[in-house]
Amino acid sequence: MVDKKLAGAGLRGQSAGETALCTVGKTGAGLTYRGYDMKELAEKAQFEEVSYLLAYGKLPNQSELDAYKAKLKNLRALPEPLKVVLEQIPADAHPMDVMRTGVSMLGNLETENDFSEQTDHIDRMMAAFPGIINYWYNFTHNDKRINVETDADSIAEQFLWTLHDKKPDPLHVKVMHASLILYAEHEFNASTFTARVCASTLSDIHSCVTAAIGSLRGPLHGGANEAAMDMIEQWKSADEAEEAIMGMLARKDKIMGFGHAIYRESDPRNAIIKEWSKKLSEAVGDTHLYAVSERVEAVMWREKKLFCNADFFHASAYHFMGIPTKLFTPIFVCSRASGWTAHVMEQRANNRIIRPSADYTGPESAEWVDIKDRA
Numbered sequence: 222m223v224d225k226k227l228a229g230a231g232l233r234g235q236s237a238g239e240t241a242l243c244t245v246g247k248t249g250a251g252l253t254y255r256g257y258d259m260k261e262l263a264e265k266a267q268f269e270e271v272s273y274l275l276a277y278g279k280l281p282n283q284s285e286l287d288a289y290k291a292k293l294k295n296l297r298a299l300p301e302p303l304k305v306v307l308e309q310i311p312a313d314a315h316p317m318d319v320m321r322t323g324v325s326m327l328g329n330l331e332t333e334n335d336f337s338e339q340t341d342h343i344d345r346m347m348a349a350f351p352g353i354i355n356y357w358y359n360f361t362h363n364d365k366r367i368n369v370e371t372d373a374d375s376i377a378e379q380f381l382w383t384l385h386d387k388k389p390d391p392l393h394v395k396v397m398h399a400s401l402i403l404y405a406e407h408e409f410n411a412s413t414f415t416a417r418v419c420a421s422t423l424s425d426i427h428s429c430v431t432a433a434i435g436s437l438r439g440p441l442h443g444g445a446n447e448a449a450m451d452m453i454e455q456w457k458s459a460d461e462a463e464e465a466i467m468g469m470l471a472r473k474d475k476i477m478g479f480g481h482a483i484y485r486e487s488d489p490r491n492a493i494i495k496e497w498s499k500k501l502s503e504a505v506g507d508t509h510l511y512a513v514s515e516r517v518e519a520v521m522w523r524e525k526k527l528f529c530n531a532d533f534f535h536a537s538a539y540h541f542m543g544i545p546t547k548l549f550t551p552i553f554v555c556s557r558a559s560g561w562t563a564h565v566m567e568q569r570a571n572n573r574i575i576r577p578s579a580d581y582t583g584p585e586s587a588e589w590v591d592i593k594d595r596a
């Protein structure tokens with residue numbers, strides 16, 4: 222096996238373009254969306270204020286917010302052919318594949334024919350995503366064709382309502398708003414960069430989002446929240462968790478939900494979702510999962526100076542809200558689609574096809590050998 226080169230690999234540390242949407246780990250600023258501190262947004266805003274900010278460039282005033290939410294509410298219905306497709310997808314499919322197919326099918330039915338239509342298609346996707354995943358989930362897991370045209374006031378409430386097919390607990394809705402805000406935007410992360418590369422070929426908005434979903438699915442990116450849950454739910458106490466983590470570190474296993482490509486000492490989103498996880502743990506009378514998570518956090522810092530990223534405490538928080546583990550990463554899609562699509566618009570507004578160069582490492586030249594003479 223070739224020794225893995227870390228320095229410079231993965232385009233780390235290289236600027237790949239400009240953005241006015243987000244700063245990640247900027248000295249003195251931290252994580253900001255269009256200049257607004259993510260912490261303040263997560264504490265004070267509804268997710269729709271943030272998705273509006275990303276899409277339309279400013280925080281909405283009250284009447285703009287009301288109109289935006291009313292528009293999204295009217296865009297929740299799923300076209301019949303999309304429901305037919307969702308019903309064909311097997312119950313054991315990965316929900317991220319369902320999301321990918323869902324948005325791709327939507328693009329066939331409601332094609333973006335001109336970039337002047339982009340914000341309408343973006344609003345439509347933001348409105349439809351919770352219904353897409355939860356229509357499929359309820360059809361295949363609970364034998365139910367749910368009504369996705371609910372009275373939910375927000376995307377946060379719509380996700381929980383369509384999942385459980387009833388009006389959700391207001392505390393859970395509040396946590397979902399914060400969670401969707403935390404996940405909304407993160408500069409040139411892998412899935413956003415994928416969306417921008419696709420956009421740079423002047424492709425359509427559904428293709429950009431479909432491509433981004435494929436990138437987010439991987440366990441090194443969005444898929445880490447599910448992987449973290451699969452890991453922590455095995456342990457019944459903090460001591461058991463510590464022993465297991467020590468073993469995993471000795472075997473050089475990767476611990477999901479830890480580390481980051483840009484942050485070096487902490488991920489500012491962690492403290493916020495951790496606090497919500499604690500509150501939810503108390504609300505549901507959790508006996509060990511929060512304690513297990515806290516111990517894993519402490520051991521990882523003590524042993525490796527690795528910190529929780531946004532995904533780690535999302536695992537327990539979502540679990541406490543009764544969300545099945547396999548739906549964790551699709552929630553990330555419901556949120557990050559706001560960031561992806563804002564980047565697509567930004568790319569389109571000042572486009573040049575993204576096409577970097579590569580350092581060639583293959584043979585200098587190779588001589589043709591007839592097929593009958595090849596080893």
Ligand SMILES: CC(=O)SCCNC(=O)CCNC(=O)[C@H](O)C(C)(C)COP(=O)(O)OP(=O)(O)OC[C@H]1O[C@@H](n2cnc3c(N)ncnc32)[C@H](O)[C@@H]1OP(=O)(O)O
Nearest residue numbers: 440441442443445474475476477478479480481482530531
């Ligand atoms: C919302 C998000 O997408 S946040 C990221 C979610 N992903 C995860 O939680 C997956 C686990 N974490 C990781 O795999 C990595 O930390 C990444 C992918 C997030 C960042 O990767 P890099 O930029 O290469 O990280 P970095 O340079 O800090 O680390 C290099 C080395 O540190 C060690 N390391 C980093 N993270 C971890 C971890 N979670 N567990 C164990 N070792 C780790 C490894 O030795 C790694 O080298 P390797 O990839 O060859 O095994």
Ligand SMILES: O=C([O-])CC(=O)C(=O)O
Nearest residue numbers: 407409410411482483531
């Ligand atoms: O920025 C990254 O590389 C990954 C991440 O945290 C995100 O996309 O939210």
